Every structure is written in structure tokens, then in C-alpha cells.
Amino acid sequence: MTLVDELTALRTESAFCVHDLRTLVAVSGRDHRDWLDRLMSNPVRDEPVGRCVLATFMDGKGKMRADLRMFTRADDVLLDIPASHREALLRVLDMFIIKEDVVLADLADTTRALSVIGPDARASLGALDWPLPESGAALVGDALPAGVVTIVESKIAGLDGVDIFVQPDALEAITHELSSKGLPHVSLEALDVARIEAGVPWFASEMADGVIPLEAVLDDWVSITKGCYPGQEVIARITNLGQVARKLVRLEGAADAALAAGDALTGTGERAGKKAGTVTSVARDPAADVTRALAYVGRAYWKTGTEVLAGDVPLTITAIEA
16 A cells, blocks of 8 residues: 555544554552552542543653553553653653552563554444443453453544554454454554644654643643642643643645754744744655644744744644644
8 A cells, every 4th residue: 555545544444553652561569559649640549440541650840751541450550651661661660669569560572552543443343343442441351352452542643543452462363354354554654644634742752852741732631630740730830820831733834845853943024033943743745745744832833824944944833732
């Protein structure tokens, strides 16, 4: 399949992608719920089995160590974390275990991630008699297909569908089953184009370098009512007293735009030459014949239609995440 074909499938039908973007860590032990509640930016202590809790893990200055989801099970909680920073994150989490009865189990070698996404994704899985999660739920337990660890509403690319974690020895059979029903296997490149169009940040690109969750527009991933957790004072101060100084935006330029992650952005017109922000991700969309990007820009540029420059390359801010 060409990239155009892959994007068409994602946008108009359904497709699946096996990727290494996310991995799982199991957190168990007598104190594991209380321990997680003290560290994570949304409460998990009293959640029933089968919930998916969006959260971030920050340092004391509100800088993100990870974006994550917590899947509650009867005897443990699964953490869906960025695979790119797995080792560093495990080291930090281990440092926070003092006297608590908490056990961390790295599941990187025993699970693989895939996503089934597109407007017909749920119908396609329903035709295979697969169970489908409701919003805010994570399917866990014996009712799952053989080899499946959990199924949850997808957050990977801003498209409808589900993210699935499976045991490695079941991956081939599951992907064969999906292919046999007409779902194409699309590339990570296609997933990247789709998520940049939708404005979805990926940790390694948009959040790993000292980003506050509210800058990445992860407002739903942090609580302003929950008790203390690392970074909570920063979140409360920003929420109560003002706004962040920069925010993630989407941009668009010509198909042949010479643009790369890390490029500095400057203003135009009255702000000509003034620093506007920094590009974090770039993807050319051959279906639309445009180049799309994500960038953090200052407050003066928070308006759809604002024009900026990356060197001499003109770009237009097409959407500000609410």
C-alpha cells in the first residue's frame, strides 16, 4: 500500500498498526493503589476494576516525566507508558518506593501494542465478536480474546478505535485475523501523519523536554481537586491565576516546505523577526498535498490563521487545541 492508501483507510474505513510507541508496567502489592494515588495527577485509589484513568507523572516543578493511562485490575494496575522512556521512568518510580509494599513488573518483553483505528474500527472488531470498551473503560479479565491483555479506547492518533496490548506469541494470529477480514496493516508513518493532523502529542516528540501538561493541552489528564501529587502546586497556580505561556498548536505549509523538528518559528507583520516558538513534529501528507506540523508557540500566536515563519518557510496556524 502507498502512504495515500494507508491514510485513506485510516480516515474513511479502518486499519491496524503494530507499533512500539507504548508499553506496560504492572504495579501490584498491598499498597499499590495508595502509592499510585500519591504520584499520579488523577485519582486511581477508589476506581473499580476495568477503568481507564488518564494521568501524568510530573516532577515537583510540573514538568512531565510521562503521560500515562492506568488500567485497573483486581490485583494490580497496568500503567500504559511511553516506550521511549521506559527505563528512565522505571528507575524514577522505583526511587519512590520507600517502605510501601509495591512491586513494579516491566512487561515490555511480554506484551506488544497495536491499534485498530478508523471510523469503521469498532464495527470491524464487532464483526469478529471482539468485546469493545466503553469510554473510560479498560477491558481486562477472562472475557478477552486469547492472548489479549487489555483493550481500551484509542488515544494514539486522535481517531476512533481501540488500542490493544497482546502477548507476543498471539500477535501473529491476531494480525492475521484482522487482515483476513479486510483490515490493512498501515505503517507508523501513516499513524504519525494522522496524529499530527489531529494535534495529538507523542511523548518523545512533544512532552519529553520539560513540558507542563497544560502546555500540551492535557487538561483532562490532571486534576485540580485531587490532593497533593508532584507538580500539583504548579497546575493549581496556572489554573487559578492565569494561563501557560506557550501551547501546542497545529500548523500547515506547502507540500515542499523545508521544515524539520527543532526549527525555530518567528512572527510576521507587526511581530516580524520576533521569536514565536519551536516546531516539534513534521509530516508531509501526500493525500492532501500539504506539510503539517506541531509546535509550541507563545500566547501572542494563539489564533487560528496566524502566519509564522520557519526560516523563510511560511506556515499557518490551523488550529489551537482548546
